[in-house]
Amino acid sequence: NAHPDKIRSLLADIEQQFTLDGDVLISITSHFHKLFNLGLSEYGHPMAMIPTFVTGVPDGTETGTFLALDLGGTNLRVCQVELHGDKTFTLKQQKYRVSEALKTGEATTLFDYLADSVDAFLTSTTELKEDALDAGDIDVDSPTVPLGLTFSFPVEQTALDKGFLLTWTKGFAAKNAVNKDIVGLLQDAFDRKHLHVKCVALVNDTVGAALSRAYTAGGCVLGAIFGTGTNGAYLEQVANITKLGNGPAAAAGGVMMVDRESINPRFQAYEKFISGMYLGEVTRNILLALVDAAPQPILFNGKATERLNKHYGLDTEMLSFVESAWSGSDGGDTDDVAAAAVLVEDPEKLAPATVQRLKRVQEIVQENLGYAPGEVSLRDAALVRWAAALVVRRSARLSACAVATVALQMGYVSGLGKDARPAVAAAAGGKPYAIGIDGSLYQHYPGFEERMREALRILLGPEVEKRVEIGLAKDGSGVGAALGALQATKNK
Numbered sequence: 001n002a003h004p005d006k007i008r009s010l011l012a013d014i015e016q017q018f019t020l021d022g023d024v025l026i027s028i029t030s031h032f033h034k035l036f037n038l039g040l041s042e043y044g045h046p047m048a049m050i051p052t053f054v055t056g057v058p059d060g061t062e063t064g065t066f067l068a069l070d071l072g073g074t075n076l077r078v079c080q081v082e083l084h085g086d087k088t089f090t091l092k093q094q095k096y097r098v099s100e101a102l103k104t105g106e107a108t109t110l111f112d113y114l115a116d117s118v119d120a121f122l123t124s125t126t127e128l129k130e131d132a133l134d135a136g137d138i139d140v141d142s143p144t145v146p147l148g149l150t151f152s153f154p155v156e157q158t159a160l161d162k163g164f165l166l167t168w169t170k171g172f173a174a175k176n177a178v179n180k181d182i183v184g185l186l187q188d189a190f191d192r193k194h195l196h197v198k199c200v201a202l203v204n205d206t207v208g209a210a211l212s213r214a215y216t217a218g219g220c221v222l223g224a225i226f227g228t229g230t231n232g233a234y235l236e237q238v239a240n241i242t243k244l245g246n247g248p249a250a251a252a253g254g255v256m257m258v259d260r261e262s263i264n265p266r267f268q269a270y271e272k273f274i275s276g277m278y279l280g281e282v283t284r285n286i287l288l289a290l291v292d293a294a295p296q297p298i299l300f301n302g303k304a305t306e307r308l309n310k311h312y313g314l315d316t317e318m319l320s321f322v323e324s325a326w327s328g329s330d331g332g333d334t335d336d337v338a339a340a341a342v343l344v345e346d347p348e349k350l351a352p353a354t355v356q357r358l359k360r361v362q363e364i365v366q367e368n369l370g371y372a373p374g375e376v377s378l379r380d381a382a383l384v385r386w387a388a389a390l391v392v393r394r395s396a397r398l399s400a401c402a403v404a405t406v407a408l409q410m411g412y413v414s415g416l417g418k419d420a421r422p423a424v425a426a427a428a429g430g431k432p433y434a435i436g437i438d439g440s441l442y443q444h445y446p447g448f449e450e451r452m453r454e455a456l457r458i459l460l461g462p463e464v465e466k467r468v469e470i471g472l473a474k475d476g477s478g479v480g481a482a483l484g485a486l487q488a489t490k491n492k
């Protein structure tokens with residue numbers, strides 16, 4: 001610790017790079033708002049506002065039994081969803097693995113596998129199979145079981161049951177699928193196997209989140225995913241989507257819009273600042289900068305373990321362990337990162353409670369980064385916790401910008417920052433701003449929501465922030481797809 005001033009200035013420099021103050025949040029949000037409106041008026045904008053053809057949200061009174069198929073997360077899932085009409089549902093599900101060979105082989109082989117999985121699922125839950133064969137109580141007019149497909153890849157949708165794959169992502173590369181209608185590919189596979197299942201709706205995971213939250217909470221206008229990636233869908237007035245012209249969708253009052261589905265790496269900076277896939281990696285880079293600091297290392301005595309040296313070697317989950325260890329069971333203060341404490345050369349000067357917290361962090365860091373006992377000092381522990389907090393706080397604050405943009409767009413608030421007024425006259429005035437979120441980052445990261453709310457208070461003002469109701473979109477993909485299927489059967 002021969003250069004406390006140097007250390008202090010390096011840490012301050014990093015901290016500054018990761019800090020977004022209120023003015024910056026406001027300017028990002030108003031920029032997003034402009035981009036929203038460009039994206040609604042014309043195709044081909046970086047903010048790709050994609051109409052979903054889902055024209056409303058449930059209120060919890062819906063009933064029926066539906067199948068759902070979910071492709072695009074870690075596993076392929078087949079679900080049977082029974083909606084009880086009282087905001088509750090029963091869900092049976094089975095997960096199936098999608099092998100590398102299937103992901104990269106012929107599309108027909110992949111879709112045959114999807115159909116086989118549905119068949120296997122139906123065989124294991126005979127109740128539905130019988131319905132599928134003799135109509136049962138699902139739909140007397142058609143001896144088929146309606147199925148909703150959650151397909152979380154970039155798709156250009158032209159109807160609730162039609163969508164063309166723009167490109168594969170997430171390691172999928174099945175041949176002869178790009179530019180084809182995904183529902184058609186799936187239905188052909190069902191038909192080849194003589195399954196009495198009809199794919200009636202195609203939804204994105206964000207739309208699924210909004211629909212399932214709307215069903216269980218009695219309303220929801222924004223669905224968002226904070227998981228491996230980040231994306232959202234909100235309810236827009238069709239009249240505002242001027243690029244749709246006077247087409248059939250214009251007849252509906254509202255339609256869900258998916259904010260962004262671009263896969264162009266250069267245009268995904270926002271997602272990279274936020275998503276679970278990247279936060280660990282960003283933190284790893286901060287830690288390495290400290291390990292490699294000249295003339296003297298600031299962290300781990302200059303030793304980087306294999307895990308720390310490895311690209312994407314640090315998972316976002318590990319950051320959540322570090323922060324949980326720091327805040328303890330009481331939740332604690334999330335943001336007194338106290339770079340100052342980091343610099344205390346003499347741990348004896350730290351309050352005993354702080355030492356306790358740092359000891360917990362020390363253990364987590366040692367275990368998860370592969371250090372031997374004694375190689376991680378309390379100061380190292382404090383630095384890792386500080387880096388994690390910086391990275392995740394920035395993620396949460398940027399997430400708040402998107403949430404605030406939708407609030408502005410939907411009329412929950414009439415301005416931002418000191419101009420933020422609850423919009424009393426507008427359609428949304430006085431109503432709660434209900435949001436359904438799915439994804440591990442939101443669900444498991446301690447303090448993520450509170451950090452997001454802190455930024456929302458700046459952006460929307462405390463009064464409107466209090467109206468923001470955020471809840472977990474439970475089983476969003478399965479229940480959402482089922483609700484999409486329900487809408488399709490109602491449209492008929």
Ligand code: ADP
Nearest residue numbers: 073227228276277316317320439440441444445
């Ligand atoms: P997906 O988005 O793929 O459907 P998840 O919502 O589970 O699935 O998100 C997975 C991402 O969440 C991964 O990037 C992982 O690093 C991150 N993650 C997993 N567990 C946690 C956790 N406890 N806290 C924060 N992030 C986590």
